[in-house]
Amino acid sequence: MKKANIIVxxxxxxxxxxxxxxxxxxxxxxxxxxxxxxxxxxxFLIQIxxxxxxxxxxVCGLFRKAGWLLGLxxxxxxxxxxxxxxxxxxxxxxxxGVVKVNPWITLSAIDIPIFILLAVFRPKDLKLxxxxxxxxxxxxxxxxxxxxxxxxIEYVLITNKPPMKAEKYEVIDIKQWGNQQRWSLLDHIxxxxxxxxxxxxxxxxxxxxxTCAKAVPIYEEMDKSLxxxxxxxxxxxxxxxxxxxxxxxxxxxxxxVTRGRLSEAKKWYVQTPVVVILRDGKVLKxxxxxxxxxxxxxxxxxGQ
Numbered sequence: 018m019k020k021a022n023i024i025v026x027x028x029x030x031x032x033x034x035x036x037x038x039x040x041x042x043x044x045x046x047x048x049x050x051x052x053x054x055x056x057x058x059x060x061f062l063i064q065i066x067x068x069x070x071x072x073x074x075x076v077c078g079l080f081r082k083a084g085w086l087l088g089l090x091x092x093x094x095x096x097x098x099x100x101x102x103x104x105x106x107x108x109x110x111x112x113x114g115v116v117k118v119n120p121w122i123t124l125s126a127i128d129i130p131i132f133i134l135l136a137v138f139r140p141k142d143l144k145l146x147x148x149x150x151x152x153x154x155x156x157x158x159x160x161x162x163x164x165x166x167x168x169x170i171e172y173v174l175i176t177n178k179p180p181m182k183a184e185k186y187e188v189i190d191i192k193q194w195g196n197q198q199r200w201s202l203l204d205h206i207x208x209x210x211x212x213x214x215x216x217x218x219x220x221x222x223x224x225x226x227x228t229c230a231k232a233v234p235i236y237e238e239m240d241k242s243l244x245x246x247x248x249x250x251x252x253x254x255x256x257x258x259x260x261x262x263x264x265x266x267x268x269x270x271x272x273x274v275t276r277g278r279l280s281e282a283k284k285w286y287v288q289t290p291v292v293v294i295l296r297d298g299k300v301l302k303x304x305x306x307x308x309x310x311x312x313x314x315x316x317x318x319x320g321q
Contacts, residue, residue, distance in 0.1 A: 021138040022085070026075045029088050029131050033072030036112050040065050041170060043114030045177045048188050050286045055098070056111060062174055066167040077159045079151055082143040085135065092132040099124040106227040189221075189287035191303040200293065200300050206255060208277035213298035216250045216318045220308070221279065221291040224261030229290045232308035233267045239311050240274050250294075250318045255279055257287060294318050 040061060043049070049058040071091060074084045099110050102120040109117035110124075150156075181188040194201060203209045212219065220236050222229035233254065240252040254274050258281035261267075268276060279285060290308050294301040294317040302317035309317075 019140070022081075022140045023078065025131075025134045025138045026078070026081070026085060026088065029092065029135060030072045030075030032127065032131065033068050033075065036114075037065050037069035037072060039114035039116055040068075041114075041174065044174050044179075046179065047115065047186065048179050048181055048286055050188065050288055058178070062171065065174070066171055069170070070163065070167055073159070073163050079156060079159060080147065082140045082145050085140050086145065089132065089135045092128060092135060095128045096124065096132060099128050108225050186284040186286065189285055189291060189305075191291065191293075191305045194293075194300045194303055197299050197301070199298055200295055202279065203298055205280040205283070206277050207280070208253065208255075208275070211275070212253060212295055215297065217253055217293075217295040218250050218314045218318065219253045219255055219291075219293040219295060221255045221257055221287070221289065221293070222267060223257045223287075223289045224265045224267055226289040228306070228308065230267055232290050236308070237268075237272060237274055239314075250315060251275065253277060257285055257289065 044058070044061055044065070049056070049061065054060055071084075071087060074080075075088050078084075095112075099112075099120045102110055103124055107120055110120040110122075112118065112123055112127075181190065189202070200212070203212060206212065211217075218236075218239075220229075220232060222233060236252060236254070243249040243252075252274060253276070254268060255277045257279050260278065260281070268274060288306045291303065291305050292308055292314075293303045294314060296318070
């Protein structure tokens with residue numbers, strides 16, 4: 018039983034260390050799009066050293082019962098978070114940095130099995146807190162490098178935050194679009210000329226965005242109801258790469274809506290949907306992560 022507990026704690030620790038390394042790689046190579054506190058750059062700065070430190074603790078075997086108990090609690094928390102992401106339709110669990118893994122897979126293949134293994138193979142006949150104390154040489158050989166490593170990683174993450182815009186990628190942030198200024202994304206859209214004339218409500222979407230899936234049919238109905246009216250606002254639907262295949266498309270092939278695409282020459286980091294009101298190619302108002310209703314759109318287009 019003792020050997021089984023050691024193996025299980027090693028598995029859990031290696032998983033945490035591996036996940037931490039992938040998150041570190043993500044934070045120094047690409048910007049983070051915040052979708053709330055739990056997925057923000059600031060939260061990752063706290064999570065990574067704690068997760069890495071726990072992984073090292075589980076592997077090294079110091080204060081085994083206390084480490085096991087904390088590991089059990091943490092993986093129980095992982096189950097709750099991953100289950101929430103699974104039910105909310107998240108594309109990835111966010112556990113492995115740039116490596117996207119379906120949260121249902123993470124939940125069923127990693128979080129729940131490790132939690133069960135930790136719960137079954139407990140460190141019996143050990144006290145939660147010492148005595149006995151570990152040997153000084155063993156303790157210092159683990160503690161000193163770890164307490165040097167974790168602050169060093171934190172320093173690297175803080176001082177090497179990727180820029181919001183680079184040659185190969187760009188973060189779409191509506192706060193950067195000044196009121197009444199030419200829309201900066203026009204040069205990257207294949208229907209640029211159309212959008213530079215008249216009033217437009219532009220819906221930027223991604224095929225696997227649940228909020229977009231709800232917004233698209235509603236905006237299609239808006240487009241139908243306003244077509245032919247004098248001084249009506251025009252609707253445009255812009256797909257953000259990577260594009261979906263035929264089965265994944267949110268807009269049906271026979272739809273009459275005006276459609277376009279954002280260039281795939283860059284990698285775009287964005288919280289979808291993005292809705293923009295344009296007048297002759299200039300931004301009047303924009304929303305991100307939210308699809309406003311018709312009254313809000315018309316007020317933004319004609320109420321100013």
